[in-house]
Amino acid sequence: MTNSTLPSSATNLVEARALSFSWGERVIYDRLNLVIRRGQVTGIMGPSGTGKTTLLKLIGGQLIADSGQLLLNGRSVAEMNRTELFAARARMGMLFQSGALFTDMSVFENVAFPLRAHTNLSENLIRELVGLKLEAVGLRGTEDLMPAELSGGMNRRVALARAIALDPELIMYDEPFAGQDPIVMGVLVRLIRSLRDALGLTTVIVSHDVTETLSISDYVYVVADGKVMGEGTPEQLRQSDSPFVQQFLKGEADGPVKFQYSQLPYLGNTSNNIQQDAVSVNKGKDNA
Numbered sequence: 001m002t003n004s005t006l007p008s009s010a011t012n013l014v015e016a017r018a019l020s021f022s023w024g025e026r027v028i029y030d031r032l033n034l035v036i037r038r039g040q041v042t043g044i045m046g047p048s049g050t051g052k053t054t055l056l057k058l059i060g061g062q063l064i065a066d067s068g069q070l071l072l073n074g075r076s077v078a079e080m081n082r083t084e085l086f087a088a089r090a091r092m093g094m095l096f097q098s099g100a101l102f103t104d105m106s107v108f109e110n111v112a113f114p115l116r117a118h119t120n121l122s123e124n125l126i127r128e129l130v131g132l133k134l135e136a137v138g139l140r141g142t143e144d145l146m147p148a149e150l151s152g153g154m155n156r157r158v159a160l161a162r163a164i165a166l167d168p169e170l171i172m173y174d175e176p177f178a179g180q181d182p183i184v185m186g187v188l189v190r191l192i193r194s195l196r197d198a199l200g201l202t203t204v205i206v207s208h209d210v211t212e213t214l215s216i217s218d219y220v221y222v223v224a225d226g227k228v229m230g231e232g233t234p235e236q237l238r239q240s241d242s243p244f245v246q247q248f249l250k251g252e253a254d255g256p257v258k259f260q261y262s263q264l265p266y267l268g269n270t271s272n273n274i275q276q277d278a279v280s281v282n283k284g285k286d287n288a
C-alpha cells in the first residue's frame, strides 16, 4: 500500500470532520476540521469559553456532535455502542483542570483506581504498576500519603500517574498549567514531553497558556468563533500573518478576537434568560 492509499486513521488518531456542536442557541463549533496525529503533542489554544473542554468531551464520547463526525481510530464515536465507548475511553487518559484526586483515598488507591475499575489484575501486579506510574511522574514513595498532604503540583502529578495507569494511547490535558507557579509549570512541561517521548503517547493539550503550549507542542490549532483560526507548528504559528493568531499569541485584548462570554446581546437577568440556561443545561446531549 502506498502512502496515498493508506486510510487517514493510519496517521490520525482523532479526526474532527465538519463537526458542529451547539449548546442551545450558542454555537460552539461550526464545521470544525482538525486532526490529532499519532505520537505527537497537539496543542489546542483559544480564548476562554471557546469550547476547548467541550472538544475534549466530544473526543471522549461524553458529548456527541450535532452534525459532522468525530473519528477515533477511523471510527465514528457517534456510532459506537456502550461497550465500544467504554473500551475506547479505557484507552484514553484525561487530566482535567481541577485534576481532582479522591480526597479520602491514599495516593496508592487513587492511582490504582482505574486498574481496579477496568482490569482483573492481581493485587501484586497492581502494586507493581502503581509503583511504576508514580516513578514515571517522580513520586515513588508517596503511596501512603493522602492528597491533603501533597502540594498542588504533586497533586497534579499523582493525577497524571492515575491518567496513565492503563497505558492509554491518547492522553488529554485540560489546562494543565492553570494556577501553577512557574516552577511547577516547568516541571509539568518537562513531564508531559518526557511521557510523550518515553511512551510515544499521543497527547492533546488544551490551554490558553501560550508560552508553555507552544514550547511543548509539535502542532497547534488556534480555535475561536467555532472554527480553526490558525494552525501549524509553533514556528509557523509565530510567523502567521493572521491577525487572530497574532493577537492571541501576544495576549492583546483588542483585535479581531472578542474576549467576551457571549455574542448574544445582554438582556439582563430576566426569567427568560434563566429558562434559556436551564434548557441548554438540560439539553440532554450528555452521553456519559
Ligand SMILES: Nc1ncnc2c1ncn2[C@@H]1O[C@H](COP(=O)(O)OP(=O)(O)OP(=O)(O)O)[C@@H](O)[C@H]1O
Binding pocket: 023, 028, 046, 047, 048, 049, 050, 051, 052, 053, 054, 055, 208, 261, 280, 281, 282
Ligand atoms: N453543560 C452546558 N450547558 C450549556 N452551556 C455550556 C455547557 N458546558 C459548557 N457550556 C458553554 O459552552 C462554552 C464553551 O465551554 P468550554 O468549557 O468548552 O470552554 P473552554 O474553551 O474550555 O473555556 P475555559 O478556557 O474558560 O475553560 C461556554 O460558553 C460555556 O458556558
